[in-house]
Amino acid sequence: MSESPLGLVEVVGTGLVGTSIALACRRAGIDVVLTDLSAEHVRTASGLGAGRPKGAADRPMIVVVAVPPDHLGAAIVSALTDSDALVTDVGSIKSRPLQDVAARVTAAQLTRYVGSHPMAGSERSGPLAASAALFDGRPWAITPHSTSSADATAAVAALVAVCGAVATTLSPDEHDVAVARTSHLPHLAAVLVAGRLAGAPAAHLALSGQGVRDVTRIAASDPALWQQILGANAAAVTDLLGELREQLDDLIAAVRDDQRDALHRILSAGVSGTQAIPGKHGGPVRPMRSVFVSVPDHPGELARLFGDAGEIGVNIEDVHIDHDPGRPVGLTELVVEEGRAEHLLGALESRGWTTHR
Amino acid sequence: MSESPLGLVEVVGTGLVGTSIALACRRAGIDVVLTDLSAEHVRTASGLGAGRPKGAADRPMIVVVAVPPDHLGAAIVSALTDSDALVTDVGSIKSRPLQDVAARVTAAQLTRYVGSHPMAGSERSGPLAASAALFDGRPWAITPHSTSSADATAAVAALVAVCGAVATTLSPDEHDVAVARTSHLPHLAAVLVAGRLAGAPAAHLALSGQGVRDVTRIAASDPALWQQILGANAAAVTDLLGELREQLDDLIAAVRDDQRDALHRILSAGVSGTQAIPGKHGGPVRPMRSVFVSVPDHPGELARLFGDAGEIGVNIEDVHIDHDPGRPVGLTELVVEEGRAEHLLGALESRGWTTHR
Numbered sequence: 001m002s003e004s005p006l007g008l009v010e011v012v013g014t015g016l017v018g019t020s021i022a023l024a025c026r027r028a029g030i031d032v033v034l035t036d037l038s039a040e041h042v043r044t045a046s047g048l049g050a051g052r053p054k055g056a057a058d059r060p061m062i063v064v065v066a067v068p069p070d071h072l073g074a075a076i077v078s079a080l081t082d083s084d085a086l087v088t089d090v091g092s093i094k095s096r097p098l099q100d101v102a103a104r105v106t107a108a109q110l111t112r113y114v115g116s117h118p119m120a121g122s123e124r125s126g127p128l129a130a131s132a133a134l135f136d137g138r139p140w141a142i143t144p145h146s147t148s149s150a151d152a153t154a155a156v157a158a159l160v161a162v163c164g165a166v167a168t169t170l171s172p173d174e175h176d177v178a179v180a181r182t183s184h185l186p187h188l189a190a191v192l193v194a195g196r197l198a199g200a201p202a203a204h205l206a207l208s209g210q211g212v213r214d215v216t217r218i219a220a221s222d223p224a225l226w227q228q229i230l231g232a233n234a235a236a237v238t239d240l241l242g243e244l245r246e247q248l249d250d251l252i253a254a255v256r257d258d259q260r261d262a263l264h265r266i267l268s269a270g271v272s273g274t275q276a277i278p279g280k281h282g283g284p285v286r287p288m289r290s291v292f293v294s295v296p297d298h299p300g301e302l303a304r305l306f307g308d309a310g311e312i313g314v315n316i317e318d319v320h321i322d323h324d325p326g327r328p329v330g331l332t333e334l335v336v337e338e339g340r341a342e343h344l345l346g347a348l349e350s351r352g353w354t355t356h357r
Numbered sequence: 358m359s360e361s362p363l364g365l366v367e368v369v370g371t372g373l374v375g376t377s378i379a380l381a382c383r384r385a386g387i388d389v390v391l392t393d394l395s396a397e398h399v400r401t402a403s404g405l406g407a408g409r410p411k412g413a414a415d416r417p418m419i420v421v422v423a424v425p426p427d428h429l430g431a432a433i434v435s436a437l438t439d440s441d442a443l444v445t446d447v448g449s450i451k452s453r454p455l456q457d458v459a460a461r462v463t464a465a466q467l468t469r470y471v472g473s474h475p476m477a478g479s480e481r482s483g484p485l486a487a488s489a490a491l492f493d494g495r496p497w498a499i500t501p502h503s504t505s506s507a508d509a510t511a512a513v514a515a516l517v518a519v520c521g522a523v524a525t526t527l528s529p530d531e532h533d534v535a536v537a538r539t540s541h542l543p544h545l546a547a548v549l550v551a552g553r554l555a556g557a558p559a560a561h562l563a564l565s566g567q568g569v570r571d572v573t574r575i576a577a578s579d580p581a582l583w584q585q586i587l588g589a590n591a592a593a594v595t596d597l598l599g600e601l602r603e604q605l606d607d608l609i610a611a612v613r614d615d616q617r618d619a620l621h622r623i624l625s626a627g628v629s630g631t632q633a634i635p636g637k638h639g640g641p642v643r644p645m646r647s648v649f650v651s652v653p654d655h656p657g658e659l660a661r662l663f664g665d666a667g668e669i670g671v672n673i674e675d676v677h678i679d680h681d682p683g684r685p686v687g688l689t690e691l692v693v694e695e696g697r698a699e700h701l702l703g704a705l706e707s708r709g710w711t712t713h714r
């Protein structure tokens with residue numbers, strides 16, 4: 001790896017994201033110092049090779065603030081006022097923390113701040129869950145404000161590169177509108193649908209298929225964290241929820257009054273929306289096809305299936321395993337490029353697999 | 358396999374589901390005759406080994422009606438009035454077709470009808486997509502009405518068993534309320550969220566992660582089919598959409614007015630809902646944990662991962678492959694029983710895999 005433009009990096013907050021950034025910097029040979037309200041978290045992160053506890057003489061070139069949403073503003077202000085370092089943060093929301101910070105630091109101090117947001121995480125938290133590879137290939141938003149210095153923006157871009165992520169530059173406001181649409185609205189829709197399941201009769205829930213599982217999966221996330229995220233992006237989220245409500249009213253009228261054209265239009269807009277999500281690796285969406293295979297539910301069988309698919313030489317783009325009530329056979333869905341599907345099906349069948357088209 | 362109680366089976370409608378049922382019956386040695394408006398579909402299904410075209414002398418013991426929702430009622434009526442056979446159908450909705458049928462046949466004819474609904478399908482359609490194993494381990498609702506004969510119900514139960522599915526008995530009304538909650542509401546929520554994505558700026562959509570992909574996946578389904586399904590279950594779906602609207606109003610108020618307790622309550626209800634969905638194989642939900650592994654995106658690498666997991670002896674309950682923009686490395690999530698996760702992580706790491714906790 002060529003010489004990084006990054007000098008000493010300070011990571012404030014040694015949870016999952018902070019410690020993972022520290023590990024990625026250390027992997028690139030960059031010196032890292034660690035700060036956390038919990039001395040134990042610092043010791044743990046340090047023990048994992050994420051850097052050393054910050055000493056009184058350390059003068060970081062850049063401070064990365066990785067604390068929970070409710071504490072972001074205060075931590076960014078401290079970093080700007082306590083040192084001459086460039087400062088970024090990794091919070092899920094960019095506009096409101098910037099306002100907090102702008103009101104409490106000088107104009108000169110504010111130039112040293114550029115927000116950012118890696119689109120990566122895990123259902124686990126804390127330094128033990130960290131990994132230098134957490135951001136490999138993930139989107140990472142960089143959100144300079146109107147007076148951010150070019151040096152600060154360049155340093156954050158260098159940090160994103162060191163972490164192996166893919167930078168997308170947006171204004172703080174634009175970022176918050178974007179995540180309201182691509183993250184917060186889907187999350188809340190999942191929560192509302194899941195909320196309608198609690199308390200339903202078991203005989204009704206027995207009819208649950210893969211669809212409802214997929215739609216509601218993210219609703220299992222930590223309510224306390226999401227309460228903070230939504231609180232900090234209330235305006236953009238409220239706007240989108242308002243749009244959703246208007247669409248819901250149209251939908252209710254279309255279903256109740258059997259307005260078939262209106263219903264078809266709403267359903268078709270959904271199809272278009274699924275096609276708008278960028279494809280794997282950011283490229284155009286390639287036509288994919290699902291191949292279904294019955295797989296006995298015990299160790300080794302999936303291995304054998306993937307072993308066979310690997311020998312056949314077809315790349316598996318995605319996998320879903322159906323949770324089948326009552327039977328020790330799972331239906332595994334392999335998503336492959338459309339032009340490869342028939343070859344895979346034929347080759348799997350010739351190896352004795354039961355396939356479903 | 359022991360002697361089946363089923364005599365000659367007639368399948369009306371040789372699409373994906375009808376042909377798959379015919380193939381499952383043939384697999385069990387049961388004689389099957391086929392009917393379809395399209396003579397070509399019958400020839401195709403017959404060529405696949407799903408049975409023979411129905412002849413004038415054929416007297417089926419049971420007729421399985423597998424036609425699109427809009428034609429269900431008429432096809433069930435024909436089957437009841439044209440013969441003395443028992444009759445079932447495999448439509449997604451049970452109450453409205455029953456009303457249609459009850460109004461057009463005699464009370465004696467109606468006793469020979471019992472509705473049913475296999476919870477299985479595919480993104481593909483037509484006889485070429487069929488498979489005898491389509492229903493293996495899937496839920497299959499049996500929905501006798503108040504005057505269904507015991508013989509008719511028993512014959513449908515025998516059909517479900519022949520198809521390898523897991524029977525759940527519900528009244529027609531109860532079935533429609535159940536699928537409104539577990540299938541139609543999630544589908545419509547996915548459609549509404551996906552509808553908010555179409556037309557969004559590419560830089561915003563670049564921030565799309567796995568969450569929004571999971572939530573919106575089923576919104577890609579055929580609008581024409583869903584228009585029919587929703588039209589036939591309008592009352593139950595409208596009721597649930599009304600509940601959703603009330604919850605959405607509460608949610609909008611909670612986000613807009615920063616009502617943290619109310620927001621936490623709504624988010625927590627979502628967590629409870631995800632826990633209410635029955636576990637794999639219908640048993641209680643076992644605690645699961647996700648193990649994340651970086652996998653290069655080319656043929657053979659997933660095979661190697663599953664091969665290693667198989668040798669390690671840990672059963673993979675579910676898999677998600679993250680679609681990473683911009684990089685040829687995928688993050689693969691393996692869901693395993695909580696008590697096996699650390700063993701799997703350690704063993705994968707010792708085999709050189711990059712894991713993320």
